[in-house]
Amino acid sequence: MKTKDLILETAKEMISQVGFHRATTSNLAKAANISEGTIYRHFESKEDILLHILAELEESFSYYIEGVRQKLDKDECSFDMIMADYFTFVEDNEVDMKIMLSTYGLLDSSKRLMAVFLKNLELILEDCIKVGIRKGILRDVAVEENSTIIMTIIFGLTRMHLYWPNQRDVRTEAIDFCRRSLLK
Amino acid sequence: MKTKDLILETAKEMISQVGFHRATTSNLAKAANISEGTIYRHFESKEDILLHILAELEESFSYYIEGVRQKLDKDECSFDMIMADYFTFVEDNEVDMKIMLSTYGLLDSSKRLMAVFLKNLELILEDCIKVGIRKGILRDVAVEENSTIIMTIIFGLTRMHLYWPNQRDVRTEAIDFCRRSLLK
Amino acid sequence: MKTKDLILETAKEMISQVGFHRATTSNLAKAANISEGTIYRHFESKEDILLHILAELEESFSYYIEGVRQKLDKDECSFDMIMADYFTFVEDNEVDMKIMLSTYGLLDSSKRLMAVFLKNLELILEDCIKVGIRKGILRDVAVEENSTIIMTIIFGLTRMHLYWPNQRDVRTEAIDFCRRSLLK
């Protein structure tokens, strides 16, 4: 593995486990078995490492969103599918997601990315629910409010899943929960 | 106000606004208009301040839980009431809640308290749903899973409300959302 | 002596001897027998120490200039007196002068102060030479050019005196040199 990727992977692991502040450059260098100076050959600053991690996550997310959008265009989309796909996305990006969730109170760029997540998910849910209502599949609920609710549920479950792994995993049941609430 | 309480209040405000790490003892002393040494006359360490804040929150929470328990005993309880009451509780303890939510990744005692919140809310929701089902008011859903779900929704909404105040507040609509899913 | 002054004095000695870059906070702390942290209780940064030193020097210089101005107003001033007084001023502020002379290539505030020295000395020499010419004591030379020359001589001698102490001290002879050149 290239050094840059080694640093990135080590940093991901470390930040997701002990948080950004306690993942010091000194510890990072030790864990990756490199010298501290080497970090700065590949990244401008400690924050820059985080930025790279977040950029990767943003790209992954944009793929996910694009995938959902395509399904939506082909009329193959439903809010429960969005939820299921999103849970898969989180599964595939666990470490990065934890990092974003634990740093958006610390770092503007992290907060910005989180806002992108929220906004995109909400918008796509809105579109999807609108379609569902028009088709007569979903109850005639307030579109905006209910997409916000589902989005909030999604993020609540994600966080619970990532930060409280001992907690019962109820993600599939949660989809049913929402179906009962929205399907006619 | 006593010095100890002054420190506590100032710390609450500061930690909830800038986070635990950036709330330095130096800034804290300046903001409270006392000397840094004085802090250590009343608290063993910076973490100890946080512990006191969390202890206060824990006490408030136990009152809330006790209140709900009493209603439950008098058969006056429903899951949507628990949600509504909890949102009121959060409203009354905004600052402390933000602190808990922003530190449970950093501090064991904070994580412990969060676990208490989760467990208690889950248990009481379980009891309440059980009663509801027995009475024939609620659908015959899996009790444990569904209480976990509602608990998760509750915390998701709380976090969203506290950390993304610009986001639409959908807490009352969320209660309806859950009612549709669970009420017969 | 107060700690702040101790730091200031130690820093003066050290910077004047080894230069700003090699006067590290670590060495400074050791020399002053204090901890590195203490430095930052009294000064905002390492540069801030230098700023304080320069500010002191600027004040001393303004006293000197004021003294010369008063003599000028009382018609008791001559260019050779300005030179002699200035050499006394340098003698009284040796260490600070060395610091200014060795940092004005490094630091804007130091360069600014040096410019103040140059400008003030030049202006006062101009006034003084003008008077001398009007009185018929001095030759009818170009005022501005000749004040610049004398100022340059003054600074050349100062630097030589401070940085090459083994070099013959010719400051008094230099005054005669200038007198021969300018007096009728």
Next chain:
Amino acid sequence: MKTKDLILETAKEMISQVGFHRATTSNLAKAANISEGTIYRHFESKEDILLHILAELEESFSYYIEGVRQKLDKDECSFDMIMADYFTFVEDNEVDMKIMLSTYGLLDSSKRLMAVFLKNLELILEDCIKVGIRKGILRDVAVEENSTIIMTIIFGLTRMHLYWPNQRDVRTEAIDFCRRSLLK
């Protein structure tokens, strides 16, 4: 241009502009469009680069001195000619001169070279003034002191010219100034 010369030229430019400390090997390599390692193939250390620059300057200076010596031997020399020639020499070696003047407080070898400059100029001025006095052209002044003075003036003007380019250039007027002081 050979790599070694490329490094030398780039270093000259950079050091004279930003100073020795801020001319890092990294920046130097970037500016010269070579790798950092290459520098160490041609020079033993960063200081070694400076040593080469100074050696070049020393050689140029010895040519200048030799030229003056020859004129002196042919009886064609006067102190004002030495001054004028020296100013030409500085003009031709501006960059190197700036480097010497900005590093003799930092580096022994630079200080040594500066001493060579001072000594040689002083000696030749002494010889020249002696001749002038013997011939009856110059006033009967103290030879050593007055050569030191002229030498000091020369270096003061040089420094002023190089470091304060906005300052009026009074080098030719300065020669007249000295002539008035020394010529009968």
Next chain:
DNA sequence: GATGAATGAGCCTTCATTCAT
């Protein structure tokens, strides 16, 4: 109880230098 100066470990970062390719 209160003060605030002092501490010192530790943080992020820079940079001259080395070395395998």
Next chain:
DNA sequence: CATGAATGAAGGCTCATTCAT
């Protein structure tokens, strides 16, 4: 000859904590 990744010592600075007054 050249490369550029890697090194590690050192630098400036922060901050929780202690202690004499």
